[in-house]
Amino acid sequence: MGVLIKTKGLVQGIGFRPFVYRIAVKHGLKGYVRNTGDGTVEIFVEGGDIESFLKELKNAPLSQIEKMDIREEKDRGYEDFVIEKSTGERKEKGAIVPPDIAICDECLREMYDRNNRRYRYFFITCTHCGPRYTIIRKLPYDRENTTMDEFAMCEDCEKEYKNPVDRRYHAQTVACGKCGPEIFLVKDNAIIEKGEEAIRQAAKENEQEHIVAIKGIGGFHLAVDAQSDKAVGRLREIYGRPFQPFAVMVRDIDSAKRIAHIDDLEKKLLTSFSRPIVVLRKKGEKLSRFVSPGLHTIGVMLPYTGLHYLLFDYLETDAIVMTSANHPGNPILKDEEEMNKIDADCFLIHNRKIYQRCDDSVVRVVNGKISFLRRSRGYVPLPLNVHINFERDIAALGPELDVTICLMTGDKAILSQYIGNTSKYDTLEYLKDCFQHLCRLFGVEPSMIACDLNPAFETSQLAREIAEEKGTEVIEVQHHFAHAASLIGEHGLDESICIAIDGYGYGLDGQAWGGEIIYAGRDFKRIGHIEYFPLIGGDRATYYPLRIVAGILGKKVEDWLIERRNSFPHGEKEIEVIMKQRGD
Numbered sequence: 408m409g410v411l412i413k414t415k416g417l418v419q420g421i422g423f424r425p426f427v428y429r430i431a432v433k434h435g436l437k438g439y440v441r442n443t444g445d446g447t448v449e450i451f452v453e454g455g456d457i458e459s460f461l462k463e464l465k466n467a468p469l470s471q472i473e474k475m476d477i478r479e480e481k482d483r484g485y486e487d488f489v490i491e492k493s494t495g496e497r498k499e500k501g502a503i504v505p506p507d508i509a510i511c512d513e514c515l516r517e518m519y520d521r522n523n524r525r526y527r528y529f530f531i532t533c534t535h536c537g538p539r540y541t542i543i544r545k546l547p548y549d550r551e552n553t554t555m556d557e558f559a560m561c562e563d564c565e566k567e568y569k570n571p572v573d574r575r576y577h578a579q580t581v582a583c584g585k586c587g588p589e590i591f592l593v594k595d596n597a598i599i600e601k602g603e604e605a606i607r608q609a610a611k612e613n614e615q616e617h618i619v620a621i622k623g624i625g626g627f628h629l630a631v632d633a634q635s636d637k638a639v640g641r642l643r644e645i646y647g648r649p650f651q652p653f654a655v656m657v658r659d660i661d662s663a664k665r666i667a668h669i670d671d672l673e674k675k676l677l678t679s680f681s682r683p684i685v686v687l688r689k690k691g692e693k694l695s696r697f698v699s700p701g702l703h704t705i706g707v708m709l710p711y712t713g714l715h716y717l718l719f720d721y722l723e724t725d726a727i728v729m730t731s732a733n734h735p736g737n738p739i740l741k742d743e744e745e746m747n748k749i750d751a752d753c754f755l756i757h758n759r760k761i762y763q764r765c766d767d768s769v770v771r772v773v774n775g776k777i778s779f780l781r782r783s784r785g786y787v788p789l790p791l792n793v794h795i796n797f798e799r800d801i802a803a804l805g806p807e808l809d810v811t812i813c814l815m816t817g818d819k820a821i822l823s824q825y826i827g828n829t830s831k832y833d834t835l836e837y838l839k840d841c842f843q844h845l846c847r848l849f850g851v852e853p854s855m856i857a858c859d860l861n862p863a864f865e866t867s868q869l870a871r872e873i874a875e876e877k878g879t880e881v882i883e884v885q886h887h888f889a890h891a892a893s894l895i896g897e898h899g900l901d902e903s904i905c906i907a908i909d910g911y912g913y914g915l916d917g918q919a920w921g922g923e924i925i926y927a928g929r930d931f932k933r934i935g936h937i938e939y940f941p942l943i944g945g946d947r948a949t950y951y952p953l954r955i956v957a958g959i960l961g962k963k964v965e966d967w968l969i970e971r972r973n974s975f976p977h978g979e980k981e982i983e984v985i986m987k988q989r990g991d
Contacts, residue, residue: 408482410461410480412449412461412476413447413449413475415472416474416503419446419546421469422534424442424577427448430463432571435454436453436454437486437487439491441491441492442494446504446849453482490571506539507540508680509712510713510716511535514535527603529603529713529717529757530714532580534574541763542760545848549579554759554761557760558586560586590602590755592754592755607721609721610718610722613724616641620754621754621755622741622756625741625767627732627739627749629642629646629732630656630727633724639653640695645750646734646735653697653728654706654767655694655727656707656710657707657709658710666694666705666707667688667689668687668689676772682711683785684768685770686705686769687707729767732749736828737833739766764837765783766825768783782822783825787823788848793896796818800816800854800855801816801856802814804838804842804869806889807828807864807865810829810838811826814845814849814851821851823841824841826838829864855879855880856879860883860912886912890909894927904927915933941989941990942955943957957989958989962989
């Protein structure tokens with residue numbers, strides 16, 4: 408008697424099929440394992456010790472098996488156990504697609520082994536690590552469906568790929584210095600170095616206080632010496648980020664401990680396969696005062712690719728600023744074609760294409776619990792399980808700023824990577840592309856589109872366009888009601904009284920809301936709010952809060968405002984205009 412097993416969860420792109428092969432052979436089984444187009448893995452086994460096989464199957468490394476359908480079937484007469492060619496068949500929705508995974512310890516050890524053929528190769532990976540989400544075009548997760556399809560394996564890599572006992576057995580990113588991606592240093596629109604010499608020269612440029620743009624897993628970073636006031640200050644000036652804190656990448660965990668206080672959970676996050684930026688409490692002022700000005704915290708991450716480790720081999724400093732290469736509000740840049748939009752002194756690039764751009768994740772430990780400030784690389788597109796089972800697929804497109812897409816299917820919420828400010832054209836196009844990609848990847852067909860109540864938001868207009876094209880329903884949600892809904896959802900409550908102290912939100916009465924007490928349950932009701940007052944200059948008032956004071960108190964504080972005229976871009980003349988707009 409044979410057994411047909413269908414596993415659902417995180418089972419593609421993490422070495423699950425090679426693991427199944429090894430334990431099947433170990434237990435004397437015959438049959439097959441194969442990926443399917445809906446992200447599941449199908450296994451058939453016969454003969455041997457099936458019971459022990461099933462017990463061991465549940466402990467596959469990196470996998471997250473959510474569901475395992477097991478059905479007895481007649482023997483099929485297999486002579487061996489094999490990994491069969493994947494099928495494009497899609498029977499399930501909401502497949503789990505792997506996130507990008509930081510370089511593993513085994514690959515790191517090989518990269519520094521002089522006798523290993525991947526010695527100091529920047530793109531070393533295996534079934535346990537490397538890019539995943541950012542290179543996948545479609546499922547099933549096979550090389551031809553990723554951006555690695557442009558790199559034909561050499562004879563040695565192909566042997567590893569086909570060897571069942573090798574760690575790179577069916578590793579879709581397998582490559583080496585002979586056949587894999589190459590790295591170059593570009594300056595003044597010309598390649599000046601390639602290979603490891605490019606990395607060495609990039610480090611030298613960094614030491615000279617230059618801005619180096621580095622192409623990574625999900626896009627370009629801008630790197631400067633984190634100890635140099637000159638370099639960090641210049642970076643702020645060029646990119647128009649006067650106060651936004653920069654993240655730093657440090658050489659190792661000991662380097663992190665020299666600049667920040669780190670508890671056990673924070674250390675676990677820093678060294679996890681997700682390798683997020685972790686917001687930590689500063690320990691003195693050992694870095695440039697411009698890295699996180701005026702804050703008691705600093706965002707820190709560890710190297711997560713072979714390239715990062717090799718770069719630090721040539722750097723004298725233990726910390727470099729690593730911030731996304733984009734101007735405020737625009738998406739992180741990812742392609743060589745976009746290099747003209749990046750202000751940098753040189754570019755360290757590789758020739759492996761990025762299919763989905765993806766910023767670094769940012770987390771913080773609050774009261775012993777992990778709080779996401781930005782859920783992106785290393786976590787996306789892993790879904791969140793919710794306590795409601797949705798009968799219809801739903802898409803939520805977010806508001807206007809700090810946008811993230813959410814797809815609801817069954818009992819899963821599939822969140823996109825960080826998108827950004829959709830009032831910018833490039834960011835809106837990024838959102839459209841990401842939405843289509845996620846729907847296609849997970850087999851989701853939304854019959855309902857949720858968007859912000861504000862009709863002027865680009866996301867709201869996009870929702871109506873999609874609804875008209877697809878014949879779906881649009882649900883408009885008041886901005887602060889959405890915040891309240893997220894709170895009761897996060898804490899698993901049926902109802903609650905929520906206080907939403909947020910910025911502007913288009914109100915049900917057409918007024919500008921901001922500061923509500925809300926009843927949240929099956930219905931939502933605004934039961935209290937801050938008294939209405941003129942918001943002089945609209946959004947500009949949020950950047951210059953003295954305008955809000957003027958809007959509330961008017962002529963009563965005119966002299967007081969004049970004493971603070973230097974806080975207004977146009978001084979006393981601006982205050983005069985504000986008072987006229989106030990109507991006093």
